[in-house]
Amino acid sequence: MSGVNEMTQPKLIFMLTHHDRTVPNALEVFEEVKDTGIQNVGFKDVGLPFEELFKLARAINREGLNSFIEVVSESEESCIAAVKQAVKMGVRNIIGVKREYAQKAFEYVKGTGIKFYPYVGRVIGIPEVLEGTIEEMIMDAKNFRKMGVDGINLLAYRYKGDPEELMRAVISNAEMDVIVAGSIDSFERIRKVITLGASLYTIGGAIFEKKFVPGGSIADQVKAIIGFERKL
DSSP, X not given: OOOTTOTXXXXXXXXXXXXXXXXXXXXXXXXXXXXXXXXXXXEESXXXXXXXXXXXXXXXXXXXXXXEEEEOOOSHHHHHHHHHHHHHHTOSEEEEOOHHHHHHHHHHHTTTTOEEEOBOSXXXXXXXXXXXXXXXXXXXXXXXXXXXXXXXXXXXXXXXXXXXXXXXXXHHHHOSEEEEOSOOOSHHXXXXXXXXXXXXXXXXXXXXXXXXXXXXXXXXXXXXXXHHHHHO
């Protein structure tokens, strides 16, 4: 995949995660979905040991797919440690990282060829909740753009406010790629995220809970989402 704005490619990032943690059988699930037409596959820095995440990253990259790690660790020490490990494992994209640690984290990412999309706003807890004003998040985006990152990660449906108003304002003012992550659990939310201009979006738990094709397989969920995108 040459870039996040490639219109012919799915915008879905299938996250091998549930309840904001990488699932224990992530590698097995990846084998099930790798031939569905999915182009973007990710996981989080929690839920499995880094040795297992290394195997997962290698498997995704080996298939020629776009690999993502979302860093959700809460402390600065664990967050920076996760970023260092992500660089070693060779993922193509690092998303997440709390804004207060983003500048330090970016020092480890710069020059590696890995794309970096930090969180905007105040991200609290696991499962994550997004707090802060819309103006604050727009300012975060502008500051990150000046820093030189590739884009931002917006937890729109974890926001303690109007998620659509948030997406509309941040995406239109960010002037760089916006990944919308968290709690996208219906075709209607997918439609909103795409039509409001997100470059990519993540889904994990709702796929594992089979909310898109009730009774279907994990692969069926992914195929249905990609098919829905193509009709928009």
